Amino acid sequence: MNWNKVYGLSLRHFYLIKSSFPRILDLIYWPSIQIFLWGFISKFFTLSSSYYNNTVGVILSAAILYDFLFRSSISYNMMFLEEIWSRNFTNLFISPIKIKEIIAALTLTAIVRTLIGMVPAALLAIPLFGVSIFKIGLPLISLLLSLYIFGITLGLLVTSGLIRFGPSFENIAWASLFFLAPLGCIYYPIEILPEWLQLIAKILPLVHIFEEMRNILINDIISYTQIFLAITISIFYFMLGVAVFYISYAGAKIRGTLINVGE
Amino acid sequence: MKLEVKNLEKKFKNFTAVKNINFHIDSGQTLGVLGPNGCGKTTTIGMLLGLIKPSNGKILIDDENFENLNREKILSQFNFASPYVELPKKLTVKENLEIYGRLYGVKDLTRRIKEVSNDLNLSIFLNKKTGELSSGQKNRVSLAKSLINNPKILFLDEPTASLDPDIGDFVRNYIEDYKSKNKVSILLASHNMKEVERLCDQVIMMKEGEIVDRGTCQSLIDKHGRNNLEDTFLKLARNKNELE
Numbered sequence: 001m002n003w004n005k006v007y008g009l010s011l012r013h014f015y016l017i018k019s020s021f022p023r024i025l026d027l028i029y030w031p032s033i034q035i036f037l038w039g040f041i042s043k044f045f046t047l048s049s050s051y052y053n054n055t056v057g058v059i060l061s062a063a064i065l066y067d068f069l070f071r072s073s074i075s076y077n078m079m080f081l082e083e084i085w086s087r088n089f090t091n092l093f094i095s096p097i098k099i100k101e102i103i104a105a106l107t108l109t110a111i112v113r114t115l116i117g118m119v120p121a122a123l124l125a126i127p128l129f130g131v132s133i134f135k136i137g138l139p140l141i142s143l144l145l146s147l148y149i150f151g152i153t154l155g156l157l158v159t160s161g162l163i164r165f166g167p168s169f170e171n172i173a174w175a176s177l178f179f180l181a182p183l184g185c186i187y188y189p190i191e192i193l194p195e196w197l198q199l200i201a202k203i204l205p206l207v208h209i210f211e212e213m214r215n216i217l218i219n220d221i222i223s224y225t226q227i228f229l230a231i232t233i234s235i236f237y238f239m240l241g242v243a244v245f246y247i248s249y250a251g252a253k254i255r256g257t258l259i260n261v262g263e
Numbered sequence: 264m265k266l267e268v269k270n271l272e273k274k275f276k277n278f279t280a281v282k283n284i285n286f287h288i289d290s291g292q293t294l295g296v297l298g299p300n301g302c303g304k305t306t307t308i309g310m311l312l313g314l315i316k317p318s319n320g321k322i323l324i325d326d327e328n329f330e331n332l333n334r335e336k337i338l339s340q341f342n343f344a345s346p347y348v349e350l351p352k353k354l355t356v357k358e359n360l361e362i363y364g365r366l367y368g369v370k371d372l373t374r375r376i377k378e379v380s381n382d383l384n385l386s387i388f389l390n391k392k393t394g395e396l397s398s399g400q401k402n403r404v405s406l407a408k409s410l411i412n413n414p415k416i417l418f419l420d421e422p423t424a425s426l427d428p429d430i431g432d433f434v435r436n437y438i439e440d441y442k443s444k445n446k447v448s449i450l451l452a453s454h455n456m457k458e459v460e461r462l463c464d465q466v467i468m469m470k471e472g473e474i475v476d477r478g479t480c481q482s483l484i485d486k487h488g489r490n491n492l493e494d495t496f497l498k499l500a501r502n503k504n505e506l507e
Binding site: 002004005007008009011012015016019020082086087088089090091092093094095096097098250253254255256258259 | 273275280305306309312313314315316334335336337338339341342343345347348349350351352353354355358361362363364365366367368392408
């Protein structure tokens with residue numbers, strides 16, 4: 001791994017963010033809107049639901065964590081799409097950069113983009129709704145790590161599709177997370193799902209992450225097994241995502257699609 | 264650095280884009296690749312740059328098979344410029360050159376950026392966003408990017424397409440001058456016959472994925488009894504049977 005090249009490619013995205021105030025505003029705007037929206041819904045539920053009545057902010061905390069996942073994945077996709085939109089794709093892939101260096105650069109840069117949006121939104125929730133995700137305590141770091149790894153994995157799978165099918169796969173990039181959201185049990189316990197769907201949901205890390213978040217906030221209990229499971233499953237999918245990316249890249253070289261991407 | 268292509272072929276399902284072609288570029292030489300649109304030039308360049316996997320044949324770099332060499336090590340000695348491939352528009356010229364300098368592992372990058380931007384009269388645009396430049400200026404930035412690593416083999420795809428005669432002449436002069444000072448091998452794909460006559464030591468003419476003729480510009484003109492390379496190109500492009 002040549003970290004100078006990783007830094008070089010990361011710079012391309014930092015310069016892009018730095019050069020445009022509307023771009024920074026866009027990164028902050030959507031997570032903040034989510035906080036407002038879910039803040040009011042959360043407030044309504046805490047007043048009206050027997051499940052949530054003793055625990056202020058469970059829904060809002062779930063919304064913040066889900067948005068963290070969403071932003072990490074979208075950030076990853078966006079950076080790849082930027083190369084296609086700017087017709088820079090060929091220049092990038094003929095440069096002496098390894099695929100693992102491209103993945104590393106996108107992974108590291110995605111966290112910066114995600115934090116630019118999420119930190120102000122999470123802080124905003126404290127004075128506005130009296131909800132702080134930091135109440136989760138130290139396990140929050142593990143939950144965020146697991147969400148981040150899974151978000152990046154979804155990004156990797158979408159970028160693999162972009163390499164394989166070209167820009168026409170762009171719509172899938174936006175839809176990918178909404179597809180998994182119902183199975184993630186973000187706002188409701190897993191028992192709500194039919195039994196057969198529960199089996200599918202359990203092989204995703206999201207259920208374990210959000211169940212654990214509720215466990216901490218509602219029952220004040222930390223299950224390290226659940227946290228370990230969430231991280232392990234996320235890492236497994238990440239490795240799968242990396243393999244799919246390599247396979248798509250090799251396939252694109254055979255089909256000759258790398259040279260036409262962006263045209 | 265010498266580049267040799269042996270029996271190179273690329274098939275896409277039922278269509279053969281490049282059919283069993285052979286050519287070589289000796290160190291410090293310029294090879295022109297001519298042919299009508301869709302003749303297989305881009306596919307050939309794509310294979311040479313490692314973007315497309317050949318179906319058959321070999322690409323040899325200094326007599327060693329590209330497939331057996333370290334991809335990153337070889338690519339760090341190649342570069343490519345084309346008006347159809349752009350650099351990020353929202354970034355300044357300097358930022359783009361810095362990023363590609365890092366990706367190509369250029370040592371003393373600040374000096375190299377200064378050098379290449381002075382040579383191509385880009386110094387006054389260095390802090391301007393690439394998307395705000397005229398096509399002539401963008402073209403020179405693309406050329407600067409392609410020279411940032413002092414490549415041993417340079418691939419140029421229509422480097423003066425859509426440029427006015429003055430800037431086109433500047434770019435051609437620069438390539439000529441750069442070639443005389445550096446032992447760079449160049450593969451030039453172009454539809455500008457005057458440019459090919461001026462810059463290329465050898466020419467291959469492609470049609471429907473095949474090389475239909477080759478030689479120096481003058482030898483091809485003489486062989487086909489035409490007055491210039493453009494007429495020779497038209498003859499070859501329009502009537503393959505005449506050659507057989």
